[in-house]
Amino acid sequence: MDMRKKRSLWWGTLTLTGAAVASRGLGLVYRMLLARFLGAEGLGFFQMIFPFYVALVTLAVAGTPVAVSQLIAEEHTNPRRLMRLALIIVTVVSVPLIGLVIMLAKPLAVMLYHDPRFIPLIITIAPALIAVGFSAVLRGYFVGIQQLTYPALSQVSEQLSRVVILYTILNFIGRHAFHNAPLVAVALIPIGEGVSLVILALAYVRSYAPLAGVMSHTSKVRDILRLSVPVTFSRLLGSLVGVIEAFFIPMRLEAAGMSPYNAIRYFGQLTGMALPLIFFPTALTLSLSTNLVPVVAHCHSAEDEQGIREAVMEGLEATAVFTVPVTILLLALGIKLDDLFFHAHIHADVFYPLVLGGFFLYFDITLSGALRGLGRTDIPMRNDLIASALEILMIYLLSINPRMAPTGIPTAIGLGFVLSMVFNAVSFTRLSRIRIPWGKILLRPLASSIPVLLTLALWHIWGMGRHLPQAESLMGSIGLTILAYLLSLRLTGPTHHRLL
Template sequence: MQRQSFIAGTSVLIGASLITRILGFIYRIALTRLIGAEGIGLFQMVFPLLTLILTIVTFGMGVSVSKLVAESVVTGNRERIRRILVTALSITLTLAIVLTVGMILFGHFFARYLFTDPRAYFPFITLTPIILIIAAASVLRGYFQGLQIMSTPSVAAIIETLVRIVAVWIIAFLSLAKGKGMEYAAASVSGGMILGELAGCLYMYLIYRRKIRISNLPLPPYTGEPEPFTRTLRAMFEIALPVTFSRFIGSIAFAVEPILVTRSLLMAGITTTLATRMYGEYSGMAIPLLVFPTVFTYSLAVQLVPSISEAIAAGQEKLVERRLYQSFRVTALVGFPTSLILLQYATPLCDAIFHHPHVAPLLAIMAPTGFLLYLQGPLSGILQGINKAGIAMRNSLIGAAIKLLIIYFLASKPAIGISGVAIAVAASVTLTTLLHINSVHRIIGFYVDALDTAKILAATAAMGLFTHLLWINLSAVPLSTALTTAISSGLMVYLLLLVMSGTLTSHAFTRIPWIGKRLAHFIKYIPFSK
């Protein structure tokens, strides 16, 4: 078993997440052009309800397994790891069977009374087989993360994305070619997801069976007393229940959102078809652009739970504080420039990628809160790692409630419409993240290097000015070329300024797996670099 350091594990997760996010983005673009905003809207209408069901099925066991396995590795308690894995699989698979049957029995009821468009029944019922697969995959993923072996779930995610893209594209194309209708094309997205999740889950299981079975783990000898099953179960539930409830509330809000949005738009005088299309543009175009940078901070959040749990089990309080500062710094390095780019280039991005430039105002409303959104994941991971998942749950509940209230009051007004949803997202993100910051500060402190943060902000501002001047001189160039040139040049300037100011050093690059030493070699040739 080859465990990975915090930086190495995070880098592997970021690399894999970046690959899957880029592939997913390409897939999203192609799918949007194939089935249109209406088809995307039909699928997005059912996806929040599926998310709610999956929240119940997985029952927070991924996080629970990750945290408790990390603690057990420190003490060498092999039997506890085995018991955690078996118990987690038993709970999730039992819930999966029950809820799969429920989806099949009540599919028509959901289509008639919950979805504003009856055609949503087809993509919804097609998704039923995915529940069992994701239930098993969540536990396996938590096991590998608890061992801090991030390469296996990362490769599984890439396999899942590749299989899903190919399957969705083929099934959707055949559905439209045979004239089956938009509802069948939307259902093809469900079919592709099932095949992708199955491929990723099978890969993790094969790696577990062949290389990283519990009996093969190189653990230190365990000298303590055997832990009673009831104590192990209680420890699992102490983590799983707050995480599940937090996700449950978020999933309810997510499930209610398309219903509330479309009905509010109907109250504003918009037709059902147009409301479905507008929600598809918001959820399938503006939101994916906004959350794209979470590829970096989500990886941090995943790595933080076992890393902090292990540090606490070993009594290393200073390491917990260090992980917090590293998380904020990485989020600032990524979040500041990407939030500015999304705001500055909202219209050309929506035009070049989706051919829907009118979606840009929604993105522009949400973009300024991008940094706070990207910080939510690491802060939530820290709270879960220090056994304060209940606090993270409370903060998320408050943010979700505020979001739904603002959607109801604003989206139903004809003068605001769908823009009210974007305003609600911005307000909810801001409130939830500030509550997380306050909670972490009260429990372990929240140290921020003011000078370091100021340098990152200054480099971001300089990048924005440079790209603005460059964009003016690219008016005669094709849109996609101009956009690629401006953003890539701006990011290069941003990186150079960070290196020249000493914010990033050559030593920092050496810690990146595979390519770090080569990058560090080139960094030394930049003036004023360290």
């Protein structure tokens, strides 16, 4: 892998990661505002409708962003013509889908949720599909040409717009002014997507003149569909798993003896308060995975096996450097952080399995990007299908016993993350014949984390006698932990210092 591509990989990852961290930070603020605005039950309703929205988005986008970024990176196509084809595909899919969702809102609400209160929520999210489809294609274009400032800006602006609106409602209008608070929260989804689309569209117009002429390049259509269809099915699968969990988990909890109110409340806490903290570190791995697709695709097109090896190994090393200490922090402080942000009071038996499973999820995301860069977008789809089916089965088995159900469900979700990562790691090794040196990847971050544990213990002992406020104690723990980890990591060798 030449130095230009290596710089573009890390600079692109840095740009998207910075935007993702800012967006996730705003997302945590947004979740806190949502919790205040909706309450536990209202947040449960919002979390139940959101997987359905993600499933619709997956259908509307049709996997075209990955195809666009990969085909542009391979430098065998005209970017302007490719963009026109991709936008036509998204339009043809999303516009009829919007009409279908609006017409079938009532039967969908009854069939999926057994509750007519979901009808206006389903109708409200439908218009967002065309905006998110166009935005996704434009993001794929900018990723493909390795100009990531605009996707980063749009990502942050989308989340910021929702935070500003919700903050204004809570502090200047009041939550009690709205009869249907979940409907207001759902309405913020298309608003945010609209803001993102405006930014990306303006950036694209400035980059290229409007396209003209009639396209008849069926080979390019086939190329787009060849790469996008497996991604679509893979993401649709994840969305459908979310939809299934949205009604299956409360149903299993009710069967275990929990009241309907408490079942929805539990689901809201699990998916709206615990999992967002677990998903926060994916700010790096999702950015890295996005950038690995065009970089690995370029090396694969040039038959540069060494370039593929370097890109993927450095990607996994960066994942380890970041996620090992984050996982330790979540195990040590995650429950207190969750209480501080959401006042969730989540039990350790619920939180810890998600943290441990999340550690594998972070590597799974990076490996998925590597596989898609090799042109095998079907492999992550297959592996997700198997892991998701096993996860649903484990949710059922671990919730048979009423006393096990509240802890068995997050355990099943965590094991699902583990299985998906293992399947993708085996698939990458078989496809590329590149052996992943997990010992080398994990040894230094784990060794550098020993001072982190000592620092946390000493800080805890020091703070016990001083009765520090919870927020100050947590911020001090995080700050000292980061400092101890960075100092230790620098002493372990040049590789990780370079990655940082």
